[in-house]
Amino acid sequence: MATSSSSFRIGIVGYGHLGQHLVDRILGDGAGMGLTLAFVWNRNADKLKGLVPDDRILVDLSAFEARKCDLIVEVCHPQIVKDFGVQFLSRAHFLVGSPSALCDPNLNRELRRAAEQHGRTLYVPGGALWGGQDIQRLDHSGALQALFIRMSKHPSCFRLTGDALSGWTEGEGRRVLFGGSVAELCPLAPNNVNTMAAAAVAAGTLGFAGVRGEIVSDTALSDFHVVEVEVTGTNGFSVHTVRRNPAQLGAVTGSATYNSFWNSLMVCKGHGGRVYLC
Structure with a gap:
C-alpha cells in the first residue's frame, strides 16, 4: 500500500x-x-x-x-x-x-x-454483502436480471427516520418494516442499509431503483443480523445466500x-x- x-x-x-x-x-x-x-x-x-x-x-x-x-x-x-x-x-x-x-x-x-x-x-x-464482486461480474457480462436483498435484525438495531418501528415489544416476533426499491429504502434507514447500497453499486445496470430490498424486524435475532441475497441471471441461473453476522443487541453494525x-x-x-x- x-x-x-x-x-x-x-x-x-x-x-x-x-x-x-x-x-x-x-x-x-x-x-x-x-x-x-x-x-x-x-x-x-x-x-x-x-x-x-x-x-x-x-x-x-x-x-x-x-x-x-x-x-x-x-x-x-x-x-x-x-x-x-x-x-x-x-x-x-x-x-x-x-x-x-x-x-x-x-x-x-x-x-x-x-x-x-x-x-x-x-x-x-x-x-x-456476500458475493458483491460476483454480482458485479454478472452485471458487467449483461447476464444480471434481478437482485433482491433482505436484511433482518433485532428491532433495537434499526435506526429509522420514520415511525415504522413504533410500539415494538420484546417477543413480538417478526415484522416486515418495508419492502421496495433500494432507492426508497436508503432514506428510510440510511444507517442500516449500506449493504444494500453496495449491492446497488455492484449491480450497476439495475441501480438503486432496480435492486429490490426488504428490512425485517425480528425480536428472535438477539445475537445475529441476517442478510439474504437472491441473484437472478439469464437461462435459469440463480444464487441464494444467507449470511448470519454476529451482532450485539442495539448494534447497527455486525461484528464481522x-x-x-x-x-x-x-x-x-x-x-x-x-x-x-x-
Missing part, C-alpha cells in the same frame, strides 16, 4: 464503533504496514480527547486539505458524503462508508464526475463487518478515476 520511503496517510471521518476500530488498527498496526493516521474528525471533538493523539484531532472538517491525505474514510453519516464528498475527491481517494448516500442520483453523478476529473477512486466497501471494512481499506491504494467496489 505504501513504499518504504513514504507513508500512506489516512484521514478518518467519524468516531463511532467502526471509526474507533479503524483508528486503533492504524495506530497499532499501521506503522508496520506503511500507514499513518493523518487526522480524525468527529462531530463531538471532545469525545476524541485522550483516545486520539492531540495533533491528529481535526476540529473543523473543512480544514481537511491541510492534512494532505492519500485516503479519506467516511464512517459516520450520509450527510457528510453529500456535504464533503466532492471536496474529498479533489484531494484524495475516498472510501465512502455510507454508500446509502449514493441513492441520490445527482450526488452519485457528481461524485463519479469528481473521481474522473481528479483521477481519484471512489471506493465502496462491500461490508456485510469490522474486519471486512479493514480489509476493504487495505485495497484502497488507487484504482484510477472511477468507482471501485472493495
